[in-house]
Amino acid sequence: MNLKRTFKNIALISTLITSMLTLSACSNKENEKPEASEVKTKVISTEELKTNVDKDDWIVVDTRLNDSYNGWTLNGEKRGGHIPQAVDFSYNWLKVEDKNKDKILKEALKNKGIEKDKNIVLYDTDGKSSNEVASYLNENGYKNLYTYDIDQWAEDKNLPLEKYENYKMIVPAKVVKEVVDGKKPETFEKAKNVKIVEASWGEETESYKKGHIPTSVHINTDTVEPPPTWMLASDKDLAKFAKDYGFTKDDTIIVTGAEPMASYRVATVLRYIGVNDVRVLNGGSDSWVSAGYELETKSNPKTQGADFKATIPANPDLIDTIPELKEKLKDDKFTLVDNRMWDEYIGKISGYSYHKKKGRIPGAVYGYAGTEGSTSLNYYRNIDKTMRNANEIKDLWKKCGIDTNNQLAFMCGSGWRAAEVLTYANVMGYDKTSLYSDGWIGWSTDSSNPTETGEPK
Template identity: 30%
Template sequence: MSPSPLISAAELHDLFEMGRGPVVLDVRFELHTGSDRAGYEAGHIPNAQFVDLDTELAGVPGSDGRHPLPDTETFVAAMRGAGVSDDSSVVVYDAGPATAAARAWWLLRYNGHRDVRVLDGGLAQWTAAGFPIGTEPSIVAAGSFTARPPLARVLEVDDVLEFAQHNVLIDARAAERFRGEVEPVDPVAGHIPGAVNRPTTENVDSDGRFLAPEVLDGAFGGLVPTGKDVAVYCGSGVTAAHQILALELLGIDAALYPGSWSGWITDPTRPRA
């Protein structure tokens, strides 16, 4: 069985105590305000490097959505600047439920890096355990990260409708956004025809930690029939990675539609439900 893509605060602290600390990336981000560098500067896991989701884990907004995938050169430069090399063990975290950290986890895997885990419960669990917080800038030597063949999959926009007809396309947004009752971010409400809804908020407990695999399995069981391929989208391709991480815990390899709803609606000829 593959190693878990998650690591607990206690496990991470133990690695530091043993002198085997991984490269740690702080990916704090808020949907309405963007990347949270100020939060990082106010306090972070010691030696963690801040990674800007808006500029380093995403490209320029446009026809491919609000957070299109970054070009390879941009992502490689960001990882090297944060001290990541090809043989690095990497841990990524955000403020809590991993909705932003999962984007970094997915991108590292998409660029061929296998040894990456998400801090379960994020900084909230680290601080709740009483582990130290740093405020000084962390200086690291540049890494030698290179992009290699992907360990994660994408669903191209031209294949989305056919995929939804024959497989399982999961919309990871809140149920009211899926139904088109509200749309606080994008100019058009609704969802991609044929998609089913499973909000990412249902993947974690009240502490922001992922539910046990057996609980997740029960929740996803009715959505993912045996033998069907799975792909996920959200508003802009960020929180969908959280859904992919939850499915990974169940041994299900799901693809990401990177453009997601914000990219889908840039073409008015594409159908909407």
């Protein structure tokens, strides 16, 4: 399958890069970062921040890891989350190797309203992250820079902090490391039978062999979407999948991998069959290496089980079939969100070398995806492959006329991109959601299903 081969090549390249980064790492300390030249900034007090945070000529920027902004407490803060109205611009983005990094970061500054004529407050917990972002901004002509210690805000329980309702669904590398080390980190206090798996296409792919999160067991995505159609496996086959890996509904499963999209696809299937607590490593394996942790190369065998402890699928409403989708499309309170490229949506291209049919499902609303083909999702990700700011995602949906009060079903070509977007929607707190798993390929394979091309009226 050419799409799967593309992902395999991407995973191999990503693994080679992360392996090089691992070899150059000199420490496993989470907070160890490259030294940045000191930039002259003004330290702002909590009272000053409270006075200015609502003003149009001020902007507050969270420079910590994206996970801290989402809600995780990673550096000893009294409370997790971000200051209301703050935007995010992580120091970690500055470390990413990408030929288009300068363009991507400047576009992020623009989207977030971080402008040169504003007073910019950069906050973190130790001054290091803020200094790195301040150095970058200073090099690009930003002068009105302030720094702030978020600990001061967090210590005052009367000051609000915001976190995503279901932030625990996407997990930081530091928390996964604590799980690997046998600890019970935040939100895992009551977790039973924590298992770590690695999702990628192929039988123990090169990406898995060359490096994966320690203790993780490989899952070939073909197991849950078998060839030659690569549609969702039957309930009978999914029950066998659960038994082969010893999964039960009471497990807590963390899905990892070099390409997060594959992780989200498998995670959604695990939720569908009925595993109660499924999470994904935010940013994939790159986030693990960036944190200074080593990948493991030995193969970890799966352990067969007996009783899933529930009838599969135990969460059938999470995934829509074609007959179910046809019924839902008749409802004004339902929106089918098409997470493909615009050229796929209007029928200019199919998006897949192995599927020639072009167009869209009548009634589907364009919902953005990526700009680099069917394996990209940059409208929903930061440069380090972590989840994009929820307010920016909601702005995308607003531009498309997507009413988040409706029941939302997400779709793409075959379910990979849409599974990631679905999870982000759930992290944000939207629970009237589902995945139309068969996507455009499943719909258009049946010539009796109606299709459209061209720009919608």
